[in-house]
Amino acid sequence: xxxxxxPDIHITVSEGASLELRCNYSYGATPYLFWYxxxxxxxxxxxxxxxxxxxxxxxxxxxxAEFKRSQSSFNLRKPSVHWSDAAEYFCAxxxxxxxxLIFGQGTTLQVKP
Amino acid sequence: NAGVTQTPxxxxxxxxxxxxxxxxxDMNHNYMYWYRQDPGMGLKLIYYSVGAGITDKGEVPxxxxxxxxxxxxxxxxxxxxxxxxxxxxxxxxxxxxxxYGYTFGSGTRLTVV
Numbered sequence: 001x002x003x004x005x006x007p008d009i010h011i012t013v014s015e016g017a018s019l020e021l022r023c024n025y026s027y028g029a030t031p032y033l034f035w036y037x038x039x040x041x042x043x044x045x046x047x048x049x050x051x052x053x054x055x056x057x058x059x060x061x062x063x064x065a066e067f068k069r070s071q072s073s074f075n076l077r078k079p080s081v082h083w084s085d086a087a088e089y090f091c092a093x094x095x096x097x098x099x100x101l102i103f104g105q106g107t108t109l110q111v112k113p
Numbered sequence: 114n115a116g117v118t119q120t121p122x123x124x125x126x127x128x129x130x131x132x133x134x135x136x137x138x139d140m141n142h143n144y145m146y147w148y149r150q151d152p153g154m155g156l157k158l159i160y161y162s163v164g165a166g167i168t169d170k171g172e173v174p175x176x177x178x179x180x181x182x183x184x185x186x187x188x189x190x191x192x193x194x195x196x197x198x199x200x201x202x203x204x205x206x207x208x209x210x211x212x213y214g215y216t217f218g219s220g221t222r223l224t225v226v
């Protein structure tokens with residue numbers, strides 16, 4: 001069955017430190033993969049997406065993600081975290097030509113001053 | 114452009130009551146979706162539509178109904194509200210088939226008491 005797993009429910013990093021959020025997916029075909037961010041009480045905003053080509057994709061707010069087919073992973077990274085990055089992050093995969101997304105459970109990021 | 118607009122933002126229902134969550138988009142998107150978000154569970158697909166007059170069930174459709182009479186509108190109907198329907202509901206849209214990121218509405222927080 002198609003699924004997305006975010007192994008880390010909660011992560012705390014210090015401001016200025018690097019960040020990596022993990023995402024593993026289970027899907028037979030070439031996936032369309034996404035990372036979304038949700039600030040408290042808000043909707044979800046698209047950070048970046050992968051659908052083909054270069055496996056390292058750049059997104060907004062200084063985020064990047066790397067698609068690794070051999071590991072079925074699409075981890076999100078940022079070299080230096082800012083306090084405003086504190087939010088919940090969701091990885092998702094498209095599972096059909098109707099655009100349906102399956103989301104991971106989410107990772108809550110806390111940033112220490 | 115307003116994007117995806119959801120109303121109301123908050124609502125408290127009594128058990129057994131009914132209501133309609135409204136979703137409107139002004140981007141001429143063909144594909145629209147309803148998700149519910151529960152803590153620690155990510156987002157689960159309730160219903161989706163790939164065009165006016167076409168709807169289909171998602172992962173968790175029980176207790177809900179939808180219609181799509183126009184491209185712009187995709188209302189979600191709750192009949193006989195139950196406490197298990199307490200959740201945050203998000204509407205989203207994309208132009209059509211392809212690697213598009215969703216445009217999300219800001220959500221409706223529903224409490225059933």
